[in-house]
Amino acid sequence: MDNFYMIVILIAVVILVLCLTGIGILMRYQNAGQQYPPTANTCPDGWTTIGTSCTSPELATGINYGTAGTNGYSETTTTPRKATVNFSDGYWNDVCKKKKWANKYGINWDGVSNYTKC
Numbered sequence: 001m002d003n004f005y006m007i008v009i010l011i012a013v014v015i016l017v018l019c020l021t022g023i024g025i026l027m028r029y030q031n032a033g034q035q036y037p038p039t040a041n042t043c044p045d046g047w048t049t050i051g052t053s054c055t056s057p058e059l060a061t062g063i064n065y066g067t068a069g070t071n072g073y074s075e076t077t078t079t080p081r082k083a084t085v086n087f088s089d090g091y092w093n094d095v096c097k098k099k100k101w102a103n104k105y106g107i108n109w110d111g112v113s114n115y116t117k118c
Contacts, residue, residue, distance in 0.1 A: 045064050099112050
């Protein structure tokens with residue numbers, strides 16, 4: 001190969017590496033200050049909203065009931081196998097409190113149990 005073609009290929013490779021490095025740096029710091037996930041559900045996954053409270057599914061179904069037992073995490077109990085928690089209460093305004101509660105009892109809550117700013 002001619003010396004000219006080798007110089008052109010070398011310059012092209014260097015420019016490609018510099019461009020890819022710049023794009024990588026821009027992508028890395030694009031959303032650095034944002035929380036993830038940006039929104040949270042009102043109630044844990046599989047729970048139902050009743051007024052301002054969230055009611056757990058039946059214990060027998062095992063769908064996101066958690067590991068607390070019959071009434072280990074509820075404020076009130078509507079039946080022996082369901083729990084109701086009022087997350088609109090002022091105590092629950094902090095997402096980190098909700099995350100700690102959900103992780104403690106093994107409850108999946110999209111936007112809370114995977115929150116990254118605590």
